[in-house]
Amino acid sequence: MGKKKEAKGKKPAKNKPTSKKYSKYKIEGDKIVSKAKSCPRCGPGVFLMEAKDRVYCGKCRYTEFLGKSSE
Numbered sequence: 698m699g700k701k702k703e704a705k706g707k708k709p710a711k712n713k714p715t716s717k718k719y720s721k722y723k724i725e726g727d728k729i730v731s732k733a734k735s736c737p738r739c740g741p742g743v744f745l746m747e748a749k750d751r752v753y754c755g756k757c758r759y760t761e762f763l764g765k766s767s768e
């Protein structure tokens with residue numbers, strides 16, 4: 698008793714989708730345009746994470762509020 702076969706769940710290897718890192722890039726023509734804003738402190742390559750009404754850098758905690766630019 699207790700013999701279980703794990704027949705399902707294993708599928709033959711498929712081509713993996715491109716790394717998610719590159720989903721932040723959008724290719725327009727020959728150019729690669731970054732959809733995400735990069736951190737002004739950490740420089741390009743470090744993207745700001747999107748929150749509800751702001752973006753922030755997980756590395757240096759830089760935060761930029763969206764929408765209202767006048768305060």
Ligand SMILES: [Zn+2]
Nearest residue numbers: 736739754757
């Ligand atoms: Zn940063």
